[in-house]
Amino acid sequence: MALLSENFPTPTLHLQTPPSNDQTFDLIPPHVKELWERWNTRGLILFSLSLQTFLILCAPLRKRTSRKFPIFLIWSAYLLADWTASFIVGLISSNQSKSDANVYLLAFWAPFLLIHLGGPDTITAFALEDNALWLRHLIGLLFQVVATVYVFIQTIPQNKLRVPAILMFLAGIIKYAERTRALYLASLGSFRASMLKEPDPGPDYAKLMEEFTCKKDAHLPTTIQLVNEPNQEWSPFTSTAKAGDLNQLEVVQYAFLYFNKFKGLIVDLIFSFKERNESRDFFLKRTPSDALKVIEVELNFIYEVLFTKVVVIHNIFGSIFRFISSCSVTVALVLFSRLDKTDFRKLDVRITYALLVGALALDFVSFSMTVFSDWTIATLIKDDSILATFFEYLLWLKRKRVSVHKKSPFSGLKKLDTPRIFRRWRESVSQFNLIAYCLSERIPTDDSRNTSVCCGCSFAWNKTVRLLRRIKDFVIDYLGAKEFFDDWKYVSRQPVFEKLWDLIFEEMLEKSKAAETVEITEEICSSRGSYVLKSMDLPSEIDIGELISDIDEVAFDESLMLWHIATELCYRDEQNTNTNVNDTGTSYREFSKVLSDYMLYLLVMLPSMMSAVAGIGEIRFRDTCAEAKKFFDRRRFSCTLDETIIMKGCREILAVNVTDANPVEVKGDKSKSVLFNGSLLAKKLKKYNEKWEIMSKVWIEMLGYAASHCRPDQHAQQVSKGGELITVVWLLMAHFGLGEQFQISEGHARAKLRVHK
Known part of the structure; x- marks a missing residue:
């Protein structure tokens, strides 16, 4: 055994030692990590500013087109804007542990994200469902404010940017609060509640009957006499509605008037026959072209109320807070420009200037859009004012226009052809x-009886075509993209022809003239082809x-x-x-x-x-x-x-x-x-x-x-997707008094006790 062990030494097991940390393979190269560390916050905050610019300029386009691609871009920007701003706050917070002087500059960027989360005036909600989430935005406001304050507190007392940061923080809170309130007011529940009148108990029936019983017990010959209570509501149409063509200023003013009267249609409110008769009297005297102009502007008001900040801005408190916000940004820019910035990187200083100037530029664009909006023209401009002539010209630029269609089979017909930037809806109808x-x-x-197949192809090629088509259908269905694919491939669009609108208007006009009683109106509204056949x-x-x-x-x-x-x-x-x-x-x-x-x-x-x-x-x-x-x-x-x-x-x-x-x-x-x-x-x-x-x-x-x-909410939903001809017809029918929403036929009866001699 000793000999064996001398000739054949015992084998030893050599284990390979693991590589040191310096030799560990990185999936992400170091230079990429370094680039991300340097540019993550800077690049994303510039991207956030770019999204705000895109939204304020392009969001109004969604009421003018039904194309999937531009709407998809706006939807993507709308979602990315909130995500990007929230993500950057987290990045800034994680960088506060560094001792670099640029930490103070990064902390100064945090309030800008509140402004970005407030969003532009041209879009607060992408869909009606977003308005119902106003409480989520309110809670988000609280958390974002806390996060921003946390970032700011970490830099006190050494931060020499604290005063400009406080001013930007104030502007950010105002902007975010504006958006939250706009969402709350546009939610269908709040929208409906804002239009409900005070509860109406009617005449005091119990008191009247007590008095009547007392007089009867006293053996007095007493009767109850009913007298209709006079209607005290003021209306500009108590005499006669305006006849003749409307000028551009009158179109906007009448549209605003009827928008305020009939905006309850969106939430299924009921209306009186007095309101019906006033509207019907006005539209019976309109030409088809003028009626379409009024309805287009009215739909534009509906869009602005439900999907923008217009309600929040166009009141005294909204104007005051917007003024405070703009002044805060301006003062912050002045203070920053006078500050000693030698401790900061030049690139970060330039980005800060871009954020400040960008915030002011977005405020200026919002102010311009507000001043020249239909809402301002309808509420502030009077026919005899000095500015009436200027705004008349502005509205002339936005007027509805027609052109001659050149493509067969409609060549020679006039079609709606307003330039897209001035359109109030898409002015086309989809075809399927x-x-x-x-x-x-x-x-x-x-075909088992014949190897020839459709398209004249060989049997083998036909099998290949079938396989490819089935794979394509499976992929489209699996991705849930069939609706988009069908819309792209099978849906075409035709312009709205002036003669087609005239035909629709004349049909509704004749029905409105015939709808003199509640019974006839109900018959007309419930007919889907039979009424017109009987009347032809x-x-x-x-x-x-x-x-x-x-x-x-x-x-x-x-x-x-x-x-x-x-x-x-x-x-x-x-x-x-x-x-x-x-x-x-x-x-x-x-x-x-x-x-x-x-x-x-x-x-x-x-x-x-x-x-x-x-x-x-x-x-x-x-x-x-x-x-x-x-x-x-x-x-x-x-x-x-x-x-x-x-x-x-x-x-x-x-x-x-x-x-x-x-x-x-x-x-x-x-x-x-x-x-x-x-x-x-x-x-x-x-x-x-x-x-x-x-x-x-x-x-x-x-x-x-x-x-x-x-459903009315579906009509309201479509105004943010280019609008539909069916929605225009819905509003036309309501103004002609054709609908089931007119249910209040008379006011209170005034009861009197009459004692006979």
Whole structure:
């Protein structure tokens, strides 16, 4: 054993020692860390200032466009502005342990973040739901103030910037408090409470009956005599409403007047018939153009009240606090400029100047926007004042403008074409077409009887196309981006044509003239196509009852899709006919197509607006699309989309025999598809020469029905997304007295006790 151990020494285990800390691999290179340490606070605070500049200039654009991309940019900036400011406060606080003189300068930056958290005047809320979170912003204000004070206290007493910092701290608190109060006032609960009048117990009934009983017990011949109490409310329309055209100043002033009278529409308040008659009398004397101008400005007032600081600023206290805030920033800039800054880095001094000058510049922009706003013009400028001429010119620049449309099929028609920077809403209507959607959205399928497939492709290529389409659909659905994808690919936009608005206005005008009693008004507001059919002077050979059955005997969403399919089939059947768009019949045809695609867009792409009347619209739309796709697949239609393919597809649907057997009787009611029911309606309408006039007026009545039955808060929501034609129609109907919100028919009765001799 000893020999063995001498010849074969015992092996030893050599363990590798771990590397020292100096040899540890860093995932982030040191120079990147150093760059972040040097620029994190500086870069982010400049980024925060840039976000404030972007928001104050670009936020008003969201009331002028419905495009997803610019709205997404504004939404991103709105969220990043709050996050960035809060994050920077934490960075500044973590850097207070350093002994560098620049710590005092960083502490001076903290109050600027309160100003940034207060946000610009042009946007306080991105959506109505943000207003309901005003309490969260109030608590956030308290925490941010505490954090800022903590950062500031750490630098006392050596900090020679303490006086400018206190001034900026005061300005920051004012700005943040303005935003919190604006959110509180714009929350629907507070908004409703602010318009409620004092509780009205009415005449003292108990006292009257006690006196009556006493006199009866005394055997006095007493009766109760009722006398209507005179209405003491003052109104500028007690005599007659202004006749003739309105100038630009009058448009804003009347819009502000009716905004104050009817802003309760947003929160479902009720109105008296006196208010109805005053508004109705005024709008009955307006031209379609003047009525649209007034409504556009009125919607702009609604936007400003709900989504900006306008209510907080336009009062005496708001003006005083805004003056204090601006003076604080100005004095802080003067004090900082006179301060000895040799101990500070030049870069940090320049950034501080940028923050101070930026704060003053943003205040100046806000002040300019406030002075030249419609709100100021409506409340301060009088017709006989010296400034009236200047503001009349300013409003002339912002006036509604029209131009001649050059693209077919509407070439020659006048359209709303106000420059985007002056628009008060987007002045366009979105279009979504069921047949075009189904033709393009299909996934090619195999045909076991033939290896050829749609698009004329080989079988192998068809399988590849199907696979790619399914992967694309899965990714889009998984990311929740189908709404954005469909909006980008399938939604087009048409301008609002002056003649289309005239047609809508005249229809509502005639209904308003007919609505003399409560019963007739209720009938008009509850009709979705039948009232106008009954009131039209149509030839006797037209079976009105047959058409009304496709309106009143089905749900509204089913009726809408039936008439949409019928309109599309009839339109494509006449697509190649050479007609002049200025002819009345052709105008009816083109406007029927525009309104048809717009109403389907509301049903499919904006279901929240149609939720009160949509029913099972989504299920019905999906089932109809499934049947249409199956129909087009069997006929091997191309998946590429163009006008020729759409026209061919519509004519193929029309060629199917639907007259011998009702589609519902053959298919049953499990599937909610209405594709061939719509084809049946189209065949009925094709027999009539007046079909386009019928369809256009039915679509206008459907639009009015949807407008008056949409939830008011959804109308208010849309004014921050470019506005919708349906919201303009909703406000027009309210001013014409067409709605269910007018429920106070008379005032109190004044009771008197009369003792007979």
